[in-house]
Amino acid sequence: MKNKAVVLLSGGLDSATALAFAKSKNFDCCALTIDYGQRNKIEISHAKIIAEKMNAFRHKVISIDMRQIGGSALTDDIPVPKEREMDDSIPITYVPARNTIMLSLALGLAEVIGAHDIFIGVNAVDYSGYPDCRPEFIAAFEKTANLATRAGIEGSKFTIHTPLINLSKSEIIKLGTELDVDYSLTLSCYDPDEYGRACGKCDTCILRRQGFEQAGIPDPTEYA
Amino acid sequence: MKNKAVVLLSGGLDSATALAFAKSKNFDCCALTIDYGQRNKIEISHAKIIAEKMNAFRHKVISIDMRQIGGSALTDDIPVPKEREMDDSIPITYVPARNTIMLSLALGLAEVIGAHDIFIGVNAVDYSGYPDCRPEFIAAFEKTANLATRAGIEGSKFTIHTPLINLSKSEIIKLGTELDVDYSLTLSCYDPDEYGRACGKCDTCILRRQGFEQAGIPDPTEYA
Numbered sequence: 329m330k331n332k333a334v335v336l337l338s339g340g341l342d343s344a345t346a347l348a349f350a351k352s353k354n355f356d357c358c359a360l361t362i363d364y365g366q367r368n369k370i371e372i373s374h375a376k377i378i379a380e381k382m383n384a385f386r387h388k389v390i391s392i393d394m395r396q397i398g399g400s401a402l403t404d405d406i407p408v409p410k411e412r413e414m415d416d417s418i419p420i421t422y423v424p425a426r427n428t429i430m431l432s433l434a435l436g437l438a439e440v441i442g443a444h445d446i447f448i449g450v451n452a453v454d455y456s457g458y459p460d461c462r463p464e465f466i467a468a469f470e471k472t473a474n475l476a477t478r479a480g481i482e483g484s485k486f487t488i489h490t491p492l493i494n495l496s497k498s499e500i501i502k503l504g505t506e507l508d509v510d511y512s513l514t515l516s517c518y519d520p521d522e523y524g525r526a527c528g529k530c531d532t533c534i535l536r537r538q539g540f541e542q543a544g545i546p547d548p549t550e551y552a
Numbered sequence: 553m554k555n556k557a558v559v560l561l562s563g564g565l566d567s568a569t570a571l572a573f574a575k576s577k578n579f580d581c582c583a584l585t586i587d588y589g590q591r592n593k594i595e596i597s598h599a600k601i602i603a604e605k606m607n608a609f610r611h612k613v614i615s616i617d618m619r620q621i622g623g624s625a626l627t628d629d630i631p632v633p634k635e636r637e638m639d640d641s642i643p644i645t646y647v648p649a650r651n652t653i654m655l656s657l658a659l660g661l662a663e664v665i666g667a668h669d670i671f672i673g674v675n676a677v678d679y680s681g682y683p684d685c686r687p688e689f690i691a692a693f694e695k696t697a698n699l700a701t702r703a704g705i706e707g708s709k710f711t712i713h714t715p716l717i718n719l720s721k722s723e724i725i726k727l728g729t730e731l732d733v734d735y736s737l738t739l740s741c742y743d744p745d746e747y748g749r750a751c752g753k754c755d756t757c758i759l760r761r762q763g764f765e766q767a768g769i770p771d772p773t774e775y776a
């Protein structure tokens with residue numbers, strides 16, 4: 329019998345690649361999407377389709393309205409920045425403690441289904457501004473996870489897998505293409521139009537487009 | 553100006569004491585109650601009253617239905633154990649990753665309101681069976697919190713305060729009584745009746761009743 333894993337799946341390019349990677353390592357995957365009240369609810373329907381196409385044995389959606397916390401352009405009524413504005417500072421699209429919250433929920437689910445492996449598609453290269461995408465954060469969370477749970481007490485070991493953490497966007501796209509990810513199913517845009525088409529202008533759209541170019545792989549994204 | 557703190561407030565005896573303690577240390581307190589789909593919703597209305605009476609500057613309720621995760625007598629349809637059955641094993645009322653999830657949400661809120669201090673009324677004495685009530689778990693979470701956030705990156709420091717962690721129930725009750733906590737407002741019972749009265753029989757009821765006895769303080773709890 330395969331070992332089970334929980335894979336955080338947003339419906340975007342990175343997390344779909346992380347799911348493909350977990351599958352390639354022979355894990356039986358439970359996909360977990362956090363509905364955190366983001367404005368692009370359409371991402372969740374993408375996640376559902378991806379989970380199904382990639383044979384996750386289950387797709388869980390956990391709702392937690394992070395607007396109750398507030399403090400980010402992704403969940404508040406601050407307009408998402410349209411033009412590229414990447415530098416070393418923390419972007420305003422940062423959601424306070426988001427990865428800590430998402431990993432905590434993944435940990436609870438992992439404990440319930442008997443999984444000791446959690447996959448998250450964080451990336452420290454393109455998103456260096458997000459504190460909770462750094463390897464030292466992941467290491468600290470993994471330690472916390474092992475102290476927080478029955479499994480930890482009983483001698484099992486949780487591993488937080490971050491297969492994309494040191495890859496550039498083009499390397500992620502090359503990896504996913506080798507693993508047969510259908511990127512036309514993924515949505516990265518922070519601000520899609522009413523038909524779910526990417527805006528082509530926000531940070532993630534630009535990173536994604538450049539990633540395909542640099543990888544020399546045709547971009548299947550439908551832009552508005 | 554006082555420093556702000558986020559205080560996790562369930563509506564029970566321990567968290568009310570933690571709130572009183574934070575106040576006594578001159579923090580301006582934002583109370584945070586997690587509505588995690590527990591069967592005793594009445595706890596939340598107790599939390600609201602306590603937050604108000606104890607002059608929290610805000611009372612936030614964040615809803616996250618942990619039944620979506622499952623795996624515990626407190627959120628599933630497993631009957632809560634009626635008779636005392638405390639030993640060294642992990643109790644079935646343990647909610648997977650609960651404190652990790654609650655602290656993560658508190659961390660997000662703290663970051664938004666500009667607080668660097670989080671209070672949680674965990675206790676390692678009476679609840680030694682819960683892995684996420686141990687000091688080593690709290691220390692690991694604190695480290696994670698500092699790596700997860702803007703504040704951590706920018707050089708501030710989050711502190712997770714656990715003023716009750718090494719106190720017995722009677723010591724907690726003595727402390728709270730010195731700090732003017734009105735324990736008649738608190739509800740500890742896992743299984744109150746339809747009027748919100750404590751059952752007197754579950755683990756927490758027994759611990760609470762014994763605590764008052766051992767402290768030599770009259771028990772204001774209304775039992776069914």
